[in-house]
Amino acid sequence: AQSVTQLGSHVSVSEGALVLLRCNYSSSVPPYLFWYVQYPNQGLQLLLKYTTGATLVKGINGFEAEFKKSETSFHLTKPSAHMSDAAEYFCAVYSSASKIIFGSGTRLSIRP
Amino acid sequence: GAVVSQHPSRVICKSGTSVKIECRSLDFQATTMFWYRQFPKQSLMLMATSNEGSKATYEQGVEKDKFLINHASLTLSTLTVTSAHPEDSSFYICSARDGTRNYNEQFFGPGTRLTVL
Numbered sequence: 310a311q312s313v314t315q316l317g318s319h320v321s322v323s324e325g326a327l328v329l330l331r332c333n334y335s336s337s338v339p340p341y342l343f344w345y346v347q348y349p350n351q352g353l354q355l356l357l358k359y360t361t362g363a364t365l366v367k368g369i370n371g372f373e374a375e376f377k378k379s380e381t382s383f384h385l386t387k388p389s390a391h392m393s394d395a396a397e398y399f400c401a402v403y404s405s406a407s408k409i410i411f412g413s414g415t416r417l418s419i420r421p
Numbered sequence: 422g423a424v425v426s427q428h429p430s431r432v433i434c435k436s437g438t439s440v441k442i443e444c445r446s447l448d449f450q451a452t453t454m455f456w457y458r459q460f461p462k463q464s465l466m467l468m469a470t471s472n473e474g475s476k477a478t479y480e481q482g483v484e485k486d487k488f489l490i491n492h493a494s495l496t497l498s499t500l501t502v503t504s505a506h507p508e509d510s511s512f513y514i515c516s517a518r519d520g521t522r523n524y525n526e527q528f529f530g531p532g533t534r535l536t537v538l
Contacts, residue, residue, distance in 0.1 A: 352529045
């Protein structure tokens with residue numbers, strides 16, 4: 310069975326600082342991995358996805374994530390945080406049962 | 422492309438009434454749609470999976486008689502919360518899977534905020 314674990318329910322960084330949101334996955338098959346962002350009272354927006362191929366995946370809004378099989382990780386990064394990045398971020402894995410399994414989420418706050 | 426809409430975006434109802442939420446795929450055919458529930462400051466919990474023309478498959482612990490799901494066409498699925506009570510108040514999000522894409526990517530709707538008084 311597949312699962313994802315997001316380390317840190319809340320991350321706070323200063324504007325302009327590096328953003329690092331951690332995600333580890335468990336999967337018995339090659340995983341499809343996703344990062345979604347959710348702004349208050351809105352649905353989910355896909356930031357980026359890893360299916361096959363290049364392990365460094367670039368997404369929207371300057372975010373990127375690297376698939377590391379040896380570490381079973383798919384951490385999300387952005388070199389320089391912007392105030393508009395404040396939101397809830399969900400890591401997810403596509404399961405063998407054709408369902409998306411979400412992590413518990415990480416709330417990102419940006420300090421001026 | 423790949424837009425999913427939900428209607429209504431917000432609904433307030435009295436306890437005991439039923440509420441219907443629509444989920445539409447606007448520019449693709451969705452053979453499968455999913456319904457999620459999200460409590461404040463929590464993750465999305467899958468409630469059920471619906472395939473066009475067949476009965477929905479509910480996750481463990483979800484009352485199928487309470488949450489009626491209909492997937493009558495390739496672009497529309499509905500969730501009806503029957504005899505709603507305050508504990509049903511939540512944010513409901515649907516997603517639709519585009520079966521033409523290689524990895525069956527899901528696209529999410531904007532969500533419906535249900536408040537039961």
